[in-house]
Amino acid sequence: MRFDNIDTFREPSAEVSCSSFSGTRLLGRTMTRTRSTRLRLKGKRTKGHVTIREVAKAARASVSTVSAALNNSDYVSAGMRGRIEDAIKALRYRPNDLARGLRLQRTHSIAIVVPDLSNNFYIELVRGAKDYSASANYTVVIGDSRDSWEEERNYLDSFHRRRVDGIVRIPAVNSASGKARSILGNLPVVYADRYPMVRDPYIGRVGVDNVRAAESATRYLLSLGHRHIGVITGDASSGTSVDRLRGFTETIRSAKIRPDRSLIHTGHNDMESGHFHAMQLLTGAQRPTAIFCTNNMMALGALAAIQEIGLACPEDISLLGFDDFYWATLLRPRLTVVRQPAREIGMLAARILIDHIEGRTSVPSPALLDTQLIVRDSCCPPKKP
Numbered sequence: 001m002r003f004d005n006i007d008t009f010r011e012p013s014a015e016v017s018c019s020s021f022s023g024t025r026l027l028g029r030t031m032t033r034t035r036s037t038r039l040r041l042k043g044k045r046t047k048g049h050v051t052i053r054e055v056a057k058a059a060r061a062s063v064s065t066v067s068a069a070l071n072n073s074d075y076v077s078a079g080m081r082g083r084i085e086d087a088i089k090a091l092r093y094r095p096n097d098l099a100r101g102l103r104l105q106r107t108h109s110i111a112i113v114v115p116d117l118s119n120n121f122y123i124e125l126v127r128g129a130k131d132y133s134a135s136a137n138y139t140v141v142i143g144d145s146r147d148s149w150e151e152e153r154n155y156l157d158s159f160h161r162r163r164v165d166g167i168v169r170i171p172a173v174n175s176a177s178g179k180a181r182s183i184l185g186n187l188p189v190v191y192a193d194r195y196p197m198v199r200d201p202y203i204g205r206v207g208v209d210n211v212r213a214a215e216s217a218t219r220y221l222l223s224l225g226h227r228h229i230g231v232i233t234g235d236a237s238s239g240t241s242v243d244r245l246r247g248f249t250e251t252i253r254s255a256k257i258r259p260d261r262s263l264i265h266t267g268h269n270d271m272e273s274g275h276f277h278a279m280q281l282l283t284g285a286q287r288p289t290a291i292f293c294t295n296n297m298m299a300l301g302a303l304a305a306i307q308e309i310g311l312a313c314p315e316d317i318s319l320l321g322f323d324d325f326y327w328a329t330l331l332r333p334r335l336t337v338v339r340q341p342a343r344e345i346g347m348l349a350a351r352i353l354i355d356h357i358e359g360r361t362s363v364p365s366p367a368l369l370d371t372q373l374i375v376r377d378s379c380c381p382p383k384k385p
Contacts, residue, residue, distance in 0.1 A: 050093045058087040070095060109139045110353055111159040112168040112346075115147040115194075115269070119297055120325035121342045122170065125192060128346025129168055136354050138165075147269065149175045156183045166353045168346070171196045173235040173268060188356050192349040193340075194240045204352040204365040206345050210240050213338050213371040214247025214294065217320050220336075220373060221290050222255050225381045226318065230263040230281040230288035232274055232298050241269075244294040244322065263288055267298050274301025282309055282317070289317060289382035296323035299335060303378075318379040334376035341369050 056066045061084060069076045069084045076084075087093070112129050114122040130140045141164065143155030152172045159167060166188040169180075180189075180200040190204040221229055231248050234241030249259045265280060267273030274293055281288055282305060293299035299321030306313045313319050313333055324339040348367055355362035 050091045052093070052095075055084065055087050055091060055093050058091060059083040106165055106357070107163050108137060109141060109162075109164050110166050110168065110350065110357075111141045111143065111155070111162075111164045112170075112192075112350075113143040113145055113152055113155050113159075114170050115145050115152075115172050116297070117142075117144040119323075120327075121193075121296060121323045121340065124342035125170070125346035125349075128343035128348075129192075129350040130346075131343075132347040132350040133354065136350075138350075138354060140350075145172045147172045147174075153180075153183060156180060160184055160187055165357045166190070168192050168349045168353060169202075170194050171238070173238055175237065188353060190349045190353045190356075192345050194238050196237065196239065203356050204349070204362070204367070206349040206352065206365075206367045207240065207369070208340050208345075208371045209368045210243035211247040211250070213322070213340075214244040214292075215251045216371070216373050217292055217322070217338050218248050218251035220375070221292065221318065221320060221379065222251070224290075224318070224379060226288075226290040227255075227257055228260075228263070228286065228288045228290075228382075230265070230291045231294070232265045232267050232277045232281075232291065232302065233294045234267060234269045234298075236266060241294060248292060248294075260286070262286065267293075267295070269295045269297060271297050271301035271304070274298030275305045276301070278302035278305035279309070282306065282311065287317075290320065290379065291317065292320045294322045296321050296325055296328075296337065299337070303331065303335070314378050314380040316383070318382070320379055324374055329376070333378045336376045336379045337374050339372045339374050341371075344369055 052063055052066055056063045059066065059080075061080060065076060065080060066084055069081050110133060112126055114126060116122055117126075126140075126142060133140045141159065141162070143152070143159070145152035145155060149172045152175060156167065156169075160183060164187075167184070168190050170191070170193050175196050184201075189200070189202045190206065191202055192206050195205050195207070218229070229252070231245065233245045233248075236242060245264070252259050262284065263281065263286070265277035267277050274295070274297060277298075278291060278301060281291060291302055293302050299319060302319055303313065306317055306319065311317055319335065321335050321337045322340075323342075324337045328335045328337065348363065348369070352362045352365065352367070
C-alpha cells in the first residue's frame with residue numbers, strides 16, 4: 001500500500017487594487033494577503049482551544065470549507081486553501097480528534113495487547129505495529145497482560161470502553177477459559193504471533209508457519225547426530241505452542257525415532273519455567289544430548305540451568321531456541337535460534353486491522369511469514385559414548 005504525499009498547488013499571485021478599501025477584502029482569486037490581514041492574524045491570542053469557527057472567521061471562509069480543506073478535498077481552490085493554512089498557522093489551530101471521532105464514530109486509534117513487554121520479540125512487534133499505524137495516521141495504545149487472562153480481560157474491556165477502532169491481540173497463555181466475544185462485541189480483532197484454541201471472533205491472523213519452523217530446527221539437530229532430544233514447549237492452550245510441538249514430533253517420527261514423552265515438557269514461556277524444566281531434563285535418568293526450547297525466554301532459563309549444574313554448552317549439551325533478540329550474540333555461547341520477523345508481523349497485523357476499519361481489501365489470512373534458522377555456537381554434534 002502506498003501513502004503518497006499530497007502536494008498543494010498554489011496559483012501565482014494576482015495584482016489587485018485595494019486602494020478604496022480600508023479593510024482586508026480580497027477581490028478575485030489571489031494568494032497574496034494584504035498587510036492589514038497579516039496584522040490582524042499576527043500575534044492573535046485566544047483563550048483555551050482555538051475552534052474551527054475562529055479559523056473560518058480569520059480566513060473569511062465557511063466552517064464547511066475549512067473542514068473540507070482539512071480533509072484535503074479537491075473542491076477547495078488553491079487560493080482559499082492558502083488563506084485557511086495561513087489562519088491555521090497564525091492561530092495555532094489543532095483539530096479536535098475527539099470531536100471528529102464522535103462525529104464519524106471512529107477515533108483513529110487502535111490497541112495492542114501483548115503478554116510480556118520485557119520480551120524483546122514483543123517490543124519489536126509493537127514497534128512494527130506503531131510504525132505502520134503512524135503512516136496511516138492512527139495512534140496506538142498498548143497493554144501488557146503479563147501473560148494473565150485477568151489482566152488481558154481488563155485491558156480489552158478498557159480499550160473497548162475507550163472506543164478504539166480495533167485491537168491487535170496476542171492472547172495470554174491461559175486465555176482459553178476467557179470469553180473475549182462478550183467483552184469485545186463486534187470490535188475487529190487481528191491475532192499476531194499467538195492465537196487461542198477457542199473460537200473467539202477475529203478478522204485476521206498474522207504469524208509464521210510454526211510447524212515448518214519447528215521442523216527446520218529439529219532437522220538441524222538431527223543432522224548434527226542428535227537422537228535423544230528434549231523439548232520445552234509452551235502452554236497447550238496456545239495454537240502456536242501446539243503447532244511447534246507438532247513440528248518437532250512429526251520430524252522426530254519421520255527420522256524413525258519414537259518420541260519419548262519423558263523428554264517433552266510444557267512450560268509457560270518465561271525464564272523460570274525454562275530453568276525448571278531444563279533442570280528436570282538435565283538431572284533425569286535419561287539426559288538428552290540437546291534441548292529445543294520453543295520460546296526465547298525459556299531458552300535463557302535453560303542456558304542458566306545448564307551452566308548452574310556445571311555442564312558445558314554445546315560440548316555436553318546443545319541448546320536451540322525460538323525467537324532472536326538483539327543481545328543474543330553477547331551470550332556465551334551465542335545462541336542458535338529460529339528467527340521470526342517480529343517487526344514485520346506487527347506491521348502486517350496493523351495493516352490488516354486498519355484496512356478492515358477503512359473498508360479496504362487486505363492480504364489473505366492467515367498471513368504466515370518466513371522464519372530463518374540462525375546458526376551460532378550453542379549446538380554441535382553429541383559426544384560419542
